[in-house]
Amino acid sequence: MRIVVDAHGGDHAPLEIIKGCCMAADELKDVTILLVGRKNELTQLMSDHGLPANRFEIVDAPDVLTMEDEPTSVLKEKQYSSMAVAFKLLKEDKADAFVSAGNSGAVLVGATLLVKRIRGIKRAALAAVMPSLNGPYMMLDCGANVECKPEYLDQFATMGSIYMKSCLNIENPRVGMLNNGTEECKGLDLQQQAYKLLKENNNINFIGNIEGRDMPLGGADVVVADGFSGNIALKVSEGWGKMFATTLKEMLTKNLKTKLGALLIMDQINDFRKKMDYKEYGGAPLLGISKPVVKAHGSSDAKAFKNAIRQANIFAQSGMIQTIEAALNNN
Amino acid sequence: MRIVVDAHGGDHAPLEIIKGCCMAADELKDVTILLVGRKNELTQLMSDHGLPANRFEIVDAPDVLTMEDEPTSVLKEKQYSSMAVAFKLLKEDKADAFVSAGNSGAVLVGATLLVKRIRGIKRAALAAVMPSLNGPYMMLDCGANVECKPEYLDQFATMGSIYMKSCLNIENPRVGMLNNGTEECKGLDLQQQAYKLLKENNNINFIGNIEGRDMPLGGADVVVADGFSGNIALKVSEGWGKMFATTLKEMLTKNLKTKLGALLIMDQINDFRKKMDYKEYGGAPLLGISKPVVKAHGSSDAKAFKNAIRQANIFAQSGMIQTIEAALNNN
Numbered sequence: 245m246r247i248v249v250d251a252h253g254g255d256h257a258p259l260e261i262i263k264g265c266c267m268a269a270d271e272l273k274d275v276t277i278l279l280v281g282r283k284n285e286l287t288q289l290m291s292d293h294g295l296p297a298n299r300f301e302i303v304d305a306p307d308v309l310t311m312e313d314e315p316t317s318v319l320k321e322k323q324y325s326s327m328a329v330a331f332k333l334l335k336e337d338k339a340d341a342f343v344s345a346g347n348s349g350a351v352l353v354g355a356t357l358l359v360k361r362i363r364g365i366k367r368a369a370l371a372a373v374m375p376s377l378n379g380p381y382m383m384l385d386c387g388a389n390v391e392c393k394p395e396y397l398d399q400f401a402t403m404g405s406i407y408m409k410s411c412l413n414i415e416n417p418r419v420g421m422l423n424n425g426t427e428e429c430k431g432l433d434l435q436q437q438a439y440k441l442l443k444e445n446n447n448i449n450f451i452g453n454i455e456g457r458d459m460p461l462g463g464a465d466v467v468v469a470d471g472f473s474g475n476i477a478l479k480v481s482e483g484w485g486k487m488f489a490t491t492l493k494e495m496l497t498k499n500l501k502t503k504l505g506a507l508l509i510m511d512q513i514n515d516f517r518k519k520m521d522y523k524e525y526g527g528a529p530l531l532g533i534s535k536p537v538v539k540a541h542g543s544s545d546a547k548a549f550k551n552a553i554r555q556a557n558i559f560a561q562s563g564m565i566q567t568i569e570a571a572l573n574n575n
Numbered sequence: 576m577r578i579v580v581d582a583h584g585g586d587h588a589p590l591e592i593i594k595g596c597c598m599a600a601d602e603l604k605d606v607t608i609l610l611v612g613r614k615n616e617l618t619q620l621m622s623d624h625g626l627p628a629n630r631f632e633i634v635d636a637p638d639v640l641t642m643e644d645e646p647t648s649v650l651k652e653k654q655y656s657s658m659a660v661a662f663k664l665l666k667e668d669k670a671d672a673f674v675s676a677g678n679s680g681a682v683l684v685g686a687t688l689l690v691k692r693i694r695g696i697k698r699a700a701l702a703a704v705m706p707s708l709n710g711p712y713m714m715l716d717c718g719a720n721v722e723c724k725p726e727y728l729d730q731f732a733t734m735g736s737i738y739m740k741s742c743l744n745i746e747n748p749r750v751g752m753l754n755n756g757t758e759e760c761k762g763l764d765l766q767q768q769a770y771k772l773l774k775e776n777n778n779i780n781f782i783g784n785i786e787g788r789d790m791p792l793g794g795a796d797v798v799v800a801d802g803f804s805g806n807i808a809l810k811v812s813e814g815w816g817k818m819f820a821t822t823l824k825e826m827l828t829k830n831l832k833t834k835l836g837a838l839l840i841m842d843q844i845n846d847f848r849k850k851m852d853y854k855e856y857g858g859a860p861l862l863g864i865s866k867p868v869v870k871a872h873g874s875s876d877a878k879a880f881k882n883a884i885r886q887a888n889i890f891a892q893s894g895m896i897q898t899i900e901a902a903l904n905n906n
Contacts, residue, residue, distance in 0.1 A: 377822070390763060422807060432721060456808070456809070456811035457811065457814035457817065458814060459814055460811070460817075460818040461818055476787045476804050480790060480791070480811040483788035483789060484791045487791040495843035496840065496843075501839050501840075505836040505838070505839030506836070506840070508836025509832075509836035509840075512825075512827075
């Protein structure tokens, strides 16, 4: 697999991105990484940090698309940015998958307008893999489409279900729709109409509405939401994760007694941290695009970025885009 | 203060409700509790459990409104239920505040149509007090109004701000609007239009949009939301709280070593539990009604219910309903 990486996207770019690529190159022997960015700058940085230069190919791109740039600039003003050049390599079949931790809006625009959606897919969805008591689940859309129609949600359900089956080996994933109650009549008109479509969708195992409180407890393998409420559910979850980590640290380092206590439960805490760490799950695949696109978290460090590359590799290997195409014809 | 209590509302009614009333009667010396329900059944239950009969007055109501009943049944079919009779006592000035852990929809209907809204208030909002790293904050609406208009959100902001000032002694509460980003242009049409109103609202200290991740970290004292996304944010928070509690317990009771560790950090864990325990915060006031109405959590035990009564008492003592009326004329 050839994975193309945007070297200049993310809060800690390009150094953590490069380090993540090095880690991925070590771990994933069958993967070829194409790092796109300002070649001289990247080469110098690697040399300064003693990072081996022979692990991956660097493709030169003179410009950088920042968080402040308009998403559509990826098409025109910033068409020579690392992100835009990376998208072009994907489009031209010079790469099999794409990873960026940069401007989410630009990733969405670039993927949709340069690489294009799968034929028949109405909207692409940002699909986050999130931790729960029962292991990872997927929520989509997490923010690509603030306004949704019922048929978008129906397609999100099909795509999320296929992802969890193909890439996370979950047999017959339970698909729930995020709603303000479990009864069929709950929600706005969007949810009520979408419910009817989901019930009839032959490609999924629809278990009905799911309330926010059941998500972290593992109530569904795929949670379908409009991009507005999905984004809110995602970010509330992130906030709680951060609050809990902060509180746990404060608790355990308070005094000598608690530090001793911390030593005794350290194994369990590390297990828990690993289970709850979004970095373990890589990035958010953008489902509905005709080639594998993964949006890594903006705050990704090397490890998180390495996992996003790993995820892109699994995504590309799974052949799930063809499965989605087949499913669209089946419904 | 005379507080009227619905004895038959909630998952653990009536026993935990009675026990909560006993605890409240002990703690709040200036409060008179009127317990409404099936008098014979309640008297018998108190006798069976050795609960003193002289702590509060029992008002007989022959019927019970269940979770399965239509919310509007509080007006007609279930007009002799404990909830409906309790609302009538509030309406007729025979009580100063109302508490129920029963059917939320029926509490909303009863409060709105029997007790009535404050003049000028377009919709009442269910306002949850929630834990954060910086102490409690209020989110409203948490589900009373699935569909909202911008002017509702504007009024919610005023009411939430007055509540936090009057009842929780927070000076100049920071009001944020729940949105999918901090920029003014973010959100659906509802949030974009509401933003303009909130910016011009003289009664509040509007700090702009707030993302879900900043809520548990204490980013605002009042979070304004439509009832759909507010409900989702509330329930995701509840789910995470529950997941942490479960995980922490598993971690600490795993083996002898971790049990010893747990002993050493027990004080900190108890502090944290207390801080995060929704039971400490009582119930959710229904803001916008012309008299104090508090909806206790359906799963309330005695302690949670006692705290809901304490909250109703503070609400009634604060005189904040008059402050809301004055604020409406001021804006």
